[in-house]
Amino acid sequence: MTAGDNTNAGGSDRHVPVLLAEVLAHLEPAAGQVIIDGTFGLGGYSRALLDAGASVIGIDRDPNAVIDGQPMVSAYDGRLQLVLGRFGDLDEIAAGQGHDKVDGVVLDIGVSSMQLDEAERGFSFRFDGPLDMRMSQEGPSAADVVNTMEARDIARIISVLGEERRAGAVARAIAQDRVAKPYLRTSELAGLVERVVGKKPTDPIHPATRTFQALRIYVNQELDELGRALAAAERVLKPGGRLVIVAFHSLEDRIVKRFLADRSEVRAGGSRHLPERVLAAPTFTLMSKGPVVAGYEETSRNPRARSAKLRAGIRTEAPSRPFDARAAGVPALPEFKVARS
Template identity: 70%
Template structure:
């Protein structure tokens, strides 16, 4: 049974543990066909891949989390050659697909952000709902959240909290971290959550925990999520066939802003070349927008899955125009301080 409740094409495997957000809408916009090849850039627990396979298509699925790759091997076996599952970053989805023998594909779907599987596992350190190591790495490589809060200077930490978490008291929280870490380094999620609760406090009319924005910011920074998103959009543009579809589901304003700008810029004719030249080359649109504005979950889905409340789906259809160079700054990908393994105030 697929995540959408349909039986088809021998992909059974029992009901999934995770309900994919906007699943029906994703499949409608992606429009998989039995002769098509599609990339699921964020495999997770396989909800989108399973539904695409149920339509008879082939899938190249990617996830940077080795736990997701291990958990997906049963679906690989059930798909009998129609599912290729690779560990990697979706920013390299075009290279991963080409390496698997597919230089062009019919569709790409990206579900941006952290999965329920990661949030619900205390040892991953993504959520302060459970006490666990302050890690937050999706793939296990690079600096952890603990490395960042115990090493970066207050100014850099404040920028991360402000830009990526939109935390109004970013400076106060950053200064408190620097003051406290010399005596007791931040190792556990409860350590940072407790400090955020003390420094930020409960604001009137704010329904979220005081640590929510700081945890979000650290997770995005540690995993370079916004940089990865920008690179993935450009990679999808490069590998999609004319008529191929790009479908993106995002969960907060920073992600959605990048996706919205990308589609808006790519769906318009743009002047290229130098402004000093007498005539500039006009770059034709690389995408046609699929629908007006974002698609959001309906009341029925929100009742089934409250985590879907902030989801937005945007989609585009690839034209025959050649892919354009990607400008991260123009797309709204913020410039952030690099991580340095040094302790400074």
């Protein structure tokens, strides 16, 4: 997986899963265990878990990933169950495969190199292709969003999910220009954003990066799915089970950090004026105080690893709790709807 649209997010290292050694060290896979790989992708984590002796429930919302993974299903003689679905439903998917509880869950958040490298999927402006971006290949596409939603809603999406400072200007330009000709190709939208935002030779990223990232996250409801997946992992992990998440962007990592911090707290601090507020028993024990990041050797070999942050927790015996998406940092965004003519 990788964050955003990075020209380094492919190439010779496209099959190398990021932080693989660290993921395995935190999960400690072994024979007899059942581990959910909620973001199967190219199968890098799943293969390593299977080679360590564990059984794996692989989940991916992209039909192409499930089709391409069938040779792995055959090769591991029944120890890999590969399911088309969303990782926000991972507890229900596990139950459907005969496992009410599992020993581990791993999530690699973002878009896969496989998707970025396929021009016809429309995730990247590095290649001209249809403005699509749908991981599941169904529902509203990025073209639907930019060509039919109100400018103010497009601006909020780009501002919140892309952290683009000129989101308003980009949205207004889209709304003005689409009257004459809708935006149907990645190159067309990238050209507009570059014209509006401007490009300096010293800029480390292309000016369309943030806008494309925002549209991709919105189209696939990635942050909402992440929140649902964290809550589902809490429900499905057995005591002593391990949750490992690798995130590539601050928006994703912030949600993971808040979730694990909240779930590992025993009490909130009081003051001399207010009594200490006792919270519910913690559902996770943190495996490290801060994020685990890739070392120099890996980042030199695989530039995609530079922005990766791994966070992990061990499930306690405490019952799972209701999940508050907004408190965890999942933003409220406008619903998809066609603008008034």
